[in-house]
Amino acid sequence: MARAVASALEALHRGGVIHRDVKPANILIDDDGEPRLTDFGVARLEGAARLTGTLVPVGTPLYMAPEQLEGEPGDARADIYALGATLWEMLVGRAPFSDAPSIEVVGYLKTKGAPPTGAERDLDGIVRRAMDPARARRHASAAELAGDLEDLSLIHISE
Numbered sequence: 001m002a003r004a005v006a007s008a009l010e011a012l013h014r015g016g017v018i019h020r021d022v023k024p025a026n027i028l029i030d031d032d033g034e035p036r037l038t039d040f041g042v043a044r045l046e047g048a049a050r051l052t053g054t055l056v057p058v059g060t061p062l063y064m065a066p067e068q069l070e071g072e073p074g075d076a077r078a079d080i081y082a083l084g085a086t087l088w089e090m091l092v093g094r095a096p097f098s099d100a101p102s103i104e105v106v107g108y109l110k111t112k113g114a115p116p117t118g119a120e121r122d123l124d125g126i127v128r129r130a131m132d133p134a135r136a137r138r139h140a141s142a143a144e145l146a147g148d149l150e151d152l153s154l155i156h157i158s159e
Helices: 002-014 076-092 102-111 121-130 142-158
Strands: 027-029 035-037
Touching (some): 002 035, 002 142, 076 142, 121 142
Antiparallel strands (some): 027 035
């Protein structure tokens, strides 16, 4: 499922669209069991004029990249962060940082990165890389994230 959502994000990003609100509630499962990314209400076309003004975060805070929480417009790597947070929730059963006092969440996001998921090391590493506080250390594209997930599933199939 995560690979399918990452592939959908890659198609959006190639078209210059940043979703800006990737989260579990915006991933619906169709009748065939396939995930569908929905709710483009706050999506932004790269290079388009801003409607929200500066320093106004747009999205759902528990899934937002640190730069979004600071009011930056974000880029494709903010969507990658949000998909990483969604994967983290799939593995742990709750949103990352949902147990932290809200006043401390921004500090955690900017400095600590995601706590371990408890999943096997390779999967945990993929999720935590997607959620790295430093944009430059995240996956460079949704295709790269999908590729890492595919490689991991191929390893498990061959074992």
